[in-house]
Amino acid sequence: MFKNRGMNPYKEPTGNRIATVLFYMSQPVTGGATVYTELGMGTFPIKHDALFWYNLYRSGEGDMRTRHAACPVLQGVKWVSNKWIHERGQEFRRPCGLTPDVHEQFVGDLSPK
Template sequence: MGKYEQLCRGEGTGMTPRRQSRLFCRHSVLLLTLAEMEKVKELAKPRVSPNIGWSYAWLGAYEHPMVDKINQRIEDLTGLDVTMAEDLQVANYGIGGQYEPHLDYRQKDEPEEFEDLVEGNRIATWLLYMSDVPAGGATVFTEVGAAVRPIKGTAVFWYNLYPSGEGDYRTLHAACPVLVGSKWVSNKWIRERGQEFRRRCGLQEKD
């Protein structure tokens, strides 16, 4: 059985004390109000594009003041400039909905996609849970042995790139299958451009 399956089963693979000490606690307060989360779902539902096990929609800041307000809140909390960030992606996972282990950043062995990123690579990911999930639906990080259970109104944030700009393979993550209920999340992928004075650069490849 792979790490993905183990973590989804709640068995885990364990984390070293050093890695555990470097993790930040998730906010226990609502980062979005219930009314704001319901508004995001309302805006997304008419335009969701069905996929295997899940569906999604993109919301631009210009489409509704609520989306612009959420983008500003992400900027305030992360300290990163969201001007060049991608639109807010809203996703819904039904029963059995999941997403295999993947990296959010574009790797250098993907030359065509990498060259097209005029706003830079995805430096960071913001993932907000907009529903509780009675069973399943955790976000798992297979390389570090961590699992995050969806709790409505809370978010997970991580850097995909080292300060040097190199990709951090430890961010390999996946969405476990939803066993009971429905999982709503919103993602914000923040790009490198505009962060020059927001995050200090590093000279070492994996600084």
């Protein structure tokens, strides 16, 4: 996910990246999965779906499990858009935790039934 440019990907001028939203704008015929190698899981793109994950623990430490990669599209095309939510301006919406091992609780599938 990150090239070695001698900088920490979690340290940006707008603050650390708290969370990421990845929007699937198209759906390839074959391939194009987003995979999380640390977690051993992945998801195939479905047009109009979105993925959300926290990049940081509440303690402010980077959650390396969120490192991800895009598998090659074998047939068709894949368009994505992402929104990075940075810590600057989020102090009251998502305050830091007091312990480094505090994890977010899984909410589940939020799609309409």
